[in-house]
Amino acid sequence: KAVGFDGGGVVGSxxxxxPDISAAINLPVDEIRAVYLKYNRLANVGGRSYQEVxxxxxxxxxxxxxxxxxxxxxxxxxxxxxxxxxxxLVHELRDKGIRVGLLTNNTSYNGExxxxxxxxxxxxxxxxxxxxxxxxxxxxxxKVLFDSLGASFEESAYIDDAPSxxxxxxxxxxxxxxxxxxxxxxxxxxxxxxxx
Numbered sequence: 001k002a003v004g005f006d007g008g009g010v011v012g013s014x015x016x017x018x019p020d021i022s023a024a025i026n027l028p029v030d031e032i033r034a035v036y037l038k039y040n041r042l043a044n045v046g047g048r049s050y051q052e053v054x055x056x057x058x059x060x061x062x063x064x065x066x067x068x069x070x071x072x073x074x075x076x077x078x079x080x081x082x083x084x085x086x087x088x089l090v091h092e093l094r095d096k097g098i099r100v101g102l103l104t105n106n107t108s109y110n111g112e113x114x115x116x117x118x119x120x121x122x123x124x125x126x127x128x129x130x131x132x133x134x135x136x137x138x139x140x141x142x143k144v145l146f147d148s149l150g151a152s153f154e155e156s157a158y159i160d161d162a163p164s165x166x167x168x169x170x171x172x173x174x175x176x177x178x179x180x181x182x183x184x185x186x187x188x189x190x191x192x193x194x195x196x
Contacts, residue, residue: 002151003093003194004142005123007104009161010179011086012119020073021054025063035060037164044105044129050074080117085182089189090122098194099149101125103142103158105135105165125149136165139172146174157192159185 005011018036022029035057042048042056051071058064090100102123104114111128120126125148129135132144146156153173160166161179169176177188189195 001155002099002101002146002149002157003189004101004103004145004149004156004158004174005086005090006136006158006160006162006165006179007102007106007114007119007128010083010159011090011102011122012080012082012114012117017073021070024069024073025058025061025066027061027063032057032061040105041135043107044135045133047108047130049109050107080113080119082117082119083182086185087122089182089186093189093194094124096195099124099151101127101145101149103127103129103136103145105129136160137168139168142172142174157189157194 018029018033022032025032039053039056043050043053051074054070054074055064055067058066058070093100100123102119102125104111104127106114106128108128108130111131114120125145127145127148129141132141134141134144136142142153142158146153149156157175157177158166158169159177159179163178166176166178175192177185179185186195
């Protein structure tokens with residue numbers, strides 16, 4: 001009855017800045033990501049900027065002196081790329097009477113950037129974590145999404161490229177789809193009977 005989509009990594013994306021930060025501060029991406037995930041809620045829900053969050057990450061990693069370098073890398077990362085194949089799939093689902101929504105862990109600033117490129121116009125519902133006060137994988141974030149689409153968790157699927165965003169799907173009750181490619185996504189939606 002309803003399908004939710006992640007914004008970054010599924011229907012739209014920024015170029016990943018993590019490899020560039022890794023090269024600049026000479027630490028492995030996995031080590032940086034582990035610390036970043038401890039703080040990203042402050043930007044996604046808490047109203048902090050990504051610059052503030054990255055300063056905390058760098059301080060914890062003992063790399064505070066790279067703050068200006070990382071800020072420059074973040075500012076270069078403002079271009080948004082839309083996945084036209086996935087957006088066409090969104091419209092195909094809507095044409096079949098499936099309600100579709102977008103839920104992204106992001107700042108209000110980036111939410112506005114996504115709206116400016118017209119991304120919200122493709123969906124029945126459009127939610128940014130900083131604007132609703134919850135982020136994936138929290139139950140409340142998915143409740144906001146699927147309630148807006150008029151569907152129970154059991155009637156819903158959610159697509160994300162980050163396993164961490166889907167990790168509570170079994171407890172919550174929606175069907176998780178880990179996005180790896182457009183072709184894989186189509187096959188999975190066909191196997192669920194959502195597409196033919």
